[in-house]
Amino acid sequence: MTLHSKTFATNSPHPTAPIGIFGGTFDPVHFGHLRPALELLEQLPLAEIRFIPCRQPPHRQVPAASPGQRLAMLELAIAGEPRFFADDRELLRPGPSYMVDTLASLRAEQGSVPLCLILGTDAFRGLPKWHRWAELTELAHLLVMKRPGEPLPQEGELKHFLESRCICDPAQLAQQPRGLILPLEVTQLEISATRIRTLIGAGRSARYLLPDAVWDDIQQKRLYSAPLFMPEK
Ligand SMILES: Nc1ncnc2c1ncn2[C@@H]1O[C@H](COP(=O)(O)OP(=O)(O)OP(=O)(O)O)[C@@H](O)[C@H]1O
Numbered sequence: 001m002t003l004h005s006k007t008f009a010t011n012s013p014h015p016t017a018p019i020g021i022f023g024g025t026f027d028p029v030h031f032g033h034l035r036p037a038l039e040l041l042e043q044l045p046l047a048e049i050r051f052i053p054c055r056q057p058p059h060r061q062v063p064a065a066s067p068g069q070r071l072a073m074l075e076l077a078i079a080g081e082p083r084f085f086a087d088d089r090e091l092l093r094p095g096p097s098y099m100v101d102t103l104a105s106l107r108a109e110q111g112s113v114p115l116c117l118i119l120g121t122d123a124f125r126g127l128p129k130w131h132r133w134a135e136l137t138e139l140a141h142l143l144v145m146k147r148p149g150e151p152l153p154q155e156g157e158l159k160h161f162l163e164s165r166c167i168c169d170p171a172q173l174a175q176q177p178r179g180l181i182l183p184l185e186v187t188q189l190e191i192s193a194t195r196i197r198t199l200i201g202a203g204r205s206a207r208y209l210l211p212d213a214v215w216d217d218i219q220q221k222r223l224y225s226a227p228l229f230m231p232e233k
Pocket residue numbers: 023024025026027031032033036118119120121122123145146147148189190191192193194195
């Protein structure tokens with residue numbers, strides 16, 4: 001397994017344009033990640049989107065594919081979009097992949113450039129279980145993408161957290177480095193990595209749920225097809 005750091009776009013025509021940060025397990029990456037991310041690039045004043053696969057998800061089982069396998073699939077998936085980048089910082093960091101640590105390292109590199117953490121509504125609703133979650137908006141804005149069957153919180157502390165920071169105008173993201181929440185409508189694709197792993201485990205095809213290059217890679221390496229699939233150490 002070879003992990004490597006990529007060089008990121010530093011010659012953007014808008015050096016202070018916000019950077020999108022899309023964290024996930026990406027086990028595997030699929031069109032439910034890629035299509036909404038492209039729509040955010042088109043709709044918002046973002047310079048780029050960095051996909052950051054986590055090494056050890058804090059609140060779920062160890063991923064089925066290894067860090068190197070998940071990074072390889074991600075790189076295949078984003079190869080054709082010049083403003084998508086894979087960032088392997090969480091894969092290189094031992095221990096649980098806490099997002100607050102990731103955002104702190106990005107903030108140290110980027111100074112006052114606005115950072116926008118991209119989340120689906122399911123991940124947003126789980127936010128109070130995240131490590132030092134209230135600090136996330138001290139480091140970044142949040143972009144919350146609607147996900148099928150996953151409404152925004154309607155009560156409790158998260159509703160208050162959302163309402164006290166919620167904006168409607170995307171232009172505001174570029175005017176301050178952190179602290180705002182923008183809920184977004186994206187094309188609703190009811191695709192999940194869990195469903196893809198289940199299909200493959202049952203001997204069925206996952207074609208057309210993810211890029212062909214990723215599907216070819218999965219087949220070539222026999223990922224997810226138990227009992228043949230042995231995750232790389
Ligand atoms: N179909 C989708 N539409 C919108 N957002 C999505 C979709 N699938 C995943 N996301 C968002 O992408 C981020 C990373 O998700 P993740 O890598 O866990 O994918 P997943 O499909 O939810 O995986 P799993 O089924 O293994 O939990 C999360 O913020 C999640 O809300």
